[in-house]
Amino acid sequence: MKNPNWWNEKHEGTWDRIKSAMRRDWEQTKADLSSRGEELNQDVGDTLKQAAGKDPIPPGNMPNPPDRDDDDKWEEIEPTYRYGVGARSQYGSEWDEKLESKLSSEWMELKGDGKRKWEDVKGHVRRGYDYDNKK
Numbered sequence: 001m002k003n004p005n006w007w008n009e010k011h012e013g014t015w016d017r018i019k020s021a022m023r024r025d026w027e028q029t030k031a032d033l034s035s036r037g038e039e040l041n042q043d044v045g046d047t048l049k050q051a052a053g054k055d056p057i058p059p060g061n062m063p064n065p066p067d068r069d070d071d072d073k074w075e076e077i078e079p080t081y082r083y084g085v086g087a088r089s090q091y092g093s094e095w096d097e098k099l100e101s102k103l104s105s106e107w108m109e110l111k112g113d114g115k116r117k118w119e120d121v122k123g124h125v126r127r128g129y130d131y132d133n134k135k
Contacts, residue, residue: 021050056130065123084128
């Protein structure tokens with residue numbers, strides 16, 4: 001599709017920011033209505049926040065971190081966000097498999113008791129990591 005005559009870099013930037021959030025919403029809608037989409041833990045509120053740049057957009061088909069349940073206490077979640085923000089400051093790179101592997105290993109060393117396994121906290125760590133990038 002060709003762009004209209006008025007389309008400029010500002011429009012392109014806005015679309016780049018919004019398109020991933022809208023695609024995730026589309027995939028979630030397909031999952032809700034059929035078996036063809038991906039379950040991304042995405043709802044309208046997530047789409048709006050992501051499109052506005054207020055929430056990070058997880059990569060690819062990675063689901064959003066679970067919503068904070070009543071069972072989750074800030075005291076339990078805060079260390080994961082803290083670790084993610086600190087990791088961004090320390091490593092300053094884009095999130096990729098190599099970084100995730102390093103953070104996973106570090107997390108397991110820090111949490112030697114095994115109570116909060118990496119797979120259980122990865123989404124929260126990522127949210128903290130991405131949040132610090134918004135500054």
